[in-house]
Amino acid sequence: MMVFVAALLAIGVLVFTLLVRAQDLPELEPVSPFKYLEERRAAIYENLRDLQFEHRVGKLSDPDYQQSKQGLERELAAVLAQIDAVENAAPKAAPPLKAAQPGAKAASGSPGGPQVAPAAYTCPHCGAKFPGPMKFCGQCGKPMTTEAPAQ
Ligand SMILES: [Zn+2]
Numbered sequence: 001m002m003v004f005v006a007a008l009l010a011i012g013v014l015v016f017t018l019l020v021r022a023q024d025l026p027e028l029e030p031v032s033p034f035k036y037l038e039e040r041r042a043a044i045y046e047n048l049r050d051l052q053f054e055h056r057v058g059k060l061s062d063p064d065y066q067q068s069k070q071g072l073e074r075e076l077a078a079v080l081a082q083i084d085a086v087e088n089a090a091p092k093a094a095p096p097l098k099a100a101q102p103g104a105k106a107a108s109g110s111p112g113g114p115q116v117a118p119a120a121y122t123c124p125h126c127g128a129k130f131p132g133p134m135k136f137c138g139q140c141g142k143p144m145t146t147e148a149p150a151q
Pocket residue numbers: 123124125126127128137138139140141142
């Protein structure tokens with residue numbers, strides 16, 4: 001009985017620690033959240049194995065086992081979600097493909113310099129230029145035709 005209570009306590013403390021750490025970590029260790037998450041994931045797997053073992057040898061009753069297991073599985077899901085989030089946020093090094101193409105054109109030497117502004121952003125009535133598409137010209141107030149930039 002003592003062993004059983006001790007095991008439950010240990011699991012409770014563990015889950016609690018994991019929960020608290022989950023909220024603390026991103027600020028404490030912004031450099032390598034990945035490593036930490038991997039370690040946590042491994043730790044949870046280990047806990048699940050321990051739990052299954054204790055259940056199998058009869059240290060844990062079914063309801064206790066189920067409850068602890070569900071707690072750990074929730075933890076695991078949270079960790080996996082965080083790993084996903086980190087993975088999605090990580091690739092900063094790769095993407096500037098889209099930015100590189102216009103930049104490359106400009107760098108290859110068009111004489112006009114920054115006159116790359118699309119005709120769609122130029123008012124067909126007064127010739128005012130805008131950085132983005134607009135419904136009405138900010139200069140003369142007439143409608144800007146975004147579909148027919150050929151004028
Ligand atoms: Zn205008």
